[in-house]
Amino acid sequence: MNAEKLYEKLLDNMRQRQQQGPFELAGLAMGGAWIAERLAKDLGLPHYGVINVAFHRDDYAEKGMTALRTASTMSTHLPFDVNGANIILIDDVLLTGRTVRAALNELFDFGRPAHVELMVLADRGNRELPVAANFVGETVEVADHKILVLEKDAAGKFSFQLEERAE
Helix, strand or coil, X not given: CCHHHHXXXXXXXXXXXXXXXXXXXXXXXXXXXXXXXXXXXXXXXXXXXXXXXXXXXXXXXXXXXXXXXXXXXXXXXXXXXXXXXXXXXXXXXXXXXXXXXXXXXXXXXCCCCCEEEEEEEEECCCCCCCCCCCEEEEECCCCCCEEEEEEECCCCCEXXXXXXXXX
């Protein structure tokens, strides 16, 4: 699976989406924020937002200090008025839907958007919540004991790595 090709597909989708009217980009920390940053640049948008879901996760007690470190390295920053905005939430990988639920909770802490759409590079299926992406780079099958990790190199190019899931 080529993350760069998936990004190009999503970029084409966003160019078409721009013709339907204005929207704001908000990427979930970390991978989604990287994608949002690059999309904003490639689409000529003035800004993008970052959403950190650390404090809205339903496994916060289990994540502990890991959640706190993530929150401090890439905190929520929305440089636009959420109220009445059309927002495209961006994440790298969609699996259970729980991270998206947490992102919606964080987003609504800042206001009430008019419309929220979801974009992901990779959709792994296996939902635990009724969440579906509006824009999907590719639907993929990955073994349950593996996680798909988005990486960004010094030039800003994306790649996916498969890693063992920590128990």
